[in-house]
Amino acid sequence: MTYLRNIWYVAAWADQVPAGEKLVRRILNEGLLLFRDAEGRAVALRDRCPHRYAPLHLGKLNDGVIECGYHGLQFNAQGACIFNPHGDGVIPPLAKVESYPVEERHDALWIWMGDKDRADPALIPDFSSVINDGNTVVRHYLNPQANYELMIDNLLDLGHTAFLHPDSLGSEAIIQSTRRTRIEGDTIVDELWAPDGDAPPMAQFLFEKFSGVKIDHWLQSTWIAPSLIRGVAGYAPAGRDRADSETLPGLHWLTPETDTTCHYFAALGRNFRREDAQLDAIIDAGVMKAFGQEDMPMVAAIQGELAGVEAERLHPLVLSTDKAGIMARGMLRKLIKKERAEPAEEPSGDAPDLAMVGG
Numbered sequence: 001m002t003y004l005r006n007i008w009y010v011a012a013w014a015d016q017v018p019a020g021e022k023l024v025r026r027i028l029n030e031g032l033l034l035f036r037d038a039e040g041r042a043v044a045l046r047d048r049c050p051h052r053y054a055p056l057h058l059g060k061l062n063d064g065v066i067e068c069g070y071h072g073l074q075f076n077a078q079g080a081c082i083f084n085p086h087g088d089g090v091i092p093p094l095a096k097v098e099s100y101p102v103e104e105r106h107d108a109l110w111i112w113m114g115d116k117d118r119a120d121p122a123l124i125p126d127f128s129s130v131i132n133d134g135n136t137v138v139r140h141y142l143n144p145q146a147n148y149e150l151m152i153d154n155l156l157d158l159g160h161t162a163f164l165h166p167d168s169l170g171s172e173a174i175i176q177s178t179r180r181t182r183i184e185g186d187t188i189v190d191e192l193w194a195p196d197g198d199a200p201p202m203a204q205f206l207f208e209k210f211s212g213v214k215i216d217h218w219l220q221s222t223w224i225a226p227s228l229i230r231g232v233a234g235y236a237p238a239g240r241d242r243a244d245s246e247t248l249p250g251l252h253w254l255t256p257e258t259d260t261t262c263h264y265f266a267a268l269g270r271n272f273r274r275e276d277a278q279l280d281a282i283i284d285a286g287v288m289k290a291f292g293q294e295d296m297p298m299v300a301a302i303q304g305e306l307a308g309v310e311a312e313r314l315h316p317l318v319l320s321t322d323k324a325g326i327m328a329r330g331m332l333r334k335l336i337k338k339e340r341a342e343p344a345e346e347p348s349g350d351a352p353d354l355a356m357v358g359g
């Protein structure tokens, strides 16, 4: 499967890589090892020793230096070999491990899997509407057993909420809502307007004033190529009186793991009841139920049913709720095609050269 490479993907929440610990994570089908260097900066190396290809995570991490568990070569955080315990101790020229640019932002570690010269941190999209000092943020990590594009289909399709999440996110008003979807640069903005209906159960729980009354409900989701979504849900008393409105900002980040699995990072921010740990726990349980127990099994079952064939190739029936997802897939295809048309990087797979083997 072909992925967009010259782009920042989310590798982990920053606190999933505490100092002194290793995190093994497969991204775009490549095994990676994430850890922090002696100064606490997060780094990512290919999880494969250049000697006999032992996964480096099976070795020891000390002060930002990883020692291969098989024959003890030591590599620094840039992937350079700094110690060879064998023979004359000379460091062989091929003793280096691929490293990847990593940037810590929005509580997360972003990784660049493409051409390193183009890894500009300014290209990381802005998610400060969700993660900022004025918000309490409840974060999640899940590992859907489905291709990341199936997850994007799911997250951009709000028509499923009344059926798959009837006791949390869904409502009859959402099914009857009007949608407006437009392209803005490399993003797709999808807006939903559901006036004069019952609030979804989760909104009734979070905002008592919307329980048992008719409300206007709106959602805006912005898909940012290839796999990031920034959203905001709004609620107000029916009749467009916005003085008493409430909003909930959220985000969904998908990172391909393999062709049939992905990493899913989600977060919901709020600027009310900020110190309420009990509410944190309730939101956490609600999200894990909706996403973890309702969406993920459905999407994994679809992945199983597709048996490795891309959904578009089967010419699926299309409903109005699929519009944003179809537009996203179309834009993604174009971006991947454009990237593949660019001049390729120099091949990096050097043939083994016995004359250069040391130690």
Ligand code: FES
Binding pocket: 049, 050, 051, 052, 053, 054, 068, 069, 070, 071, 072, 073
């Ligand atoms: S496999 Fe790593 S040092 Fe031999």
Ligand SMILES: [Fe+2]
Binding pocket: 154, 160, 161, 164, 165, 290, 295
């Ligand atoms: Fe869902």
